Amino acid sequence: MFTKDVLADFDCFLMERDLAFEGIVIGGAALILMEIVQRKTDDLDCLHPPIPATILAAVDEFAASRPELTLRRDWFNNGPASLTRDLPPGWLDRTRPLFTGAALRFHTLGRLDLLRSKLFAYCDRQEDLDDCIALAPTHEELAEIEPWLSERDGNPLWPEHVRRSLNTLKQELSSDR
Secondary structure (H helix, E strand, C coil), rough: CCCCHHHHHHCCCHHCCCEEEEEEEEHHHHHHHCCCCCCEEECCCEEEEECCCCHHHHHHHHHHHHHHHCCCCCCCCCCHCCCCHCCCCHHHCEEEEEEEEECCEEEEECCHHHHHHHHHHHHHHCHHHHEEEHCCCCHEEEEEEHHHHHHCCCCCCHHHHHHHHHHHHHHHHHHHC
């Protein structure tokens, strides 16, 4: 399971091997590093750039050398990379610093783009509601993101599904405040 401590340990692991990596991280790992959520996650999702083979080999070696951490072999991955095609233009310019270690340097998406990524995951999988609540989007932010979100799937039922999902989120946010 990924935690801040795992990241610090992996950073030292890479430094000892004279390896370094800089990338853009999203998902639960980003929220953990931003201290928006206090939980563990199964992986660290790197949106961009593609993770080099040398780093991926180190990811496997690190996981194998620390079985007590119960890390998946692909705990550090480019799983969400396809999202780069969907984010609004200029997303790369809106990133912000997230973590700076000896060998690792991470950024994350700007607020609205990070919300877009989490809201899309929530609508797509219906598993990210708690993370969306933790991000506490405003009604204005949700209104701005909804048209973009409604266009993310070609299924004719998708826009209605998005509307219902956002209404559920709004209800949850209203009851939490």
